[in-house]
Amino acid sequence: MTSDLVAYVDGGSLGNPGMSGIGVVIDGCAHGPIKIAKWIGRQDNNVAEYVALLEALQYALQLKARALHVYSDSEVVVRQMQGEYRCHSPRLYSLHWTCRKLARSLDFSISHVRRENNREANRLANSAARGKTSEAVSEIPSVSFAS
DSSP, X not given: OOOEEEEEEEEEEEETTEEEEEEEEEEXXXXXXXXXXXXXXXXXXXXXXXXXXXXXXXXXXXXXXSEEEEEESOHHHHHHHTTSSOOOOHHHHHHHHHHHHHHTTSEEEEEEOOGGGOHHHHHHHHHHHTTOOHHHHTTSOOOOOOO
């Protein structure tokens, strides 16, 4: 069982909407950091930001983490997840609801971080949006999720 994880997440699109990707860096794993870059098709930026958060939450649960602290440069996602902003957008509502539900399974917290302090997740997201995901896939170590 992994104890406490820290994730840096970013989603980006080339155009809004446009070709989109997510970048996630998860620290605190015994085998070293996990770096994820995924192309997610044509989306808008806020959808990409939520998909990046969802990826981090799903990984933390697969790793049986006790706690997850997320850093995101999206004020919308951070403030909606903290309950400061309501989520009225039909295209974000189901992502927001799913993230909130998964977050309840962990000791979860989320903080806003300036873009310059989220460089690696941003690099991974931009690489994925441009279709350069092979580099990121090779950065993910083999992990067995069996109980």
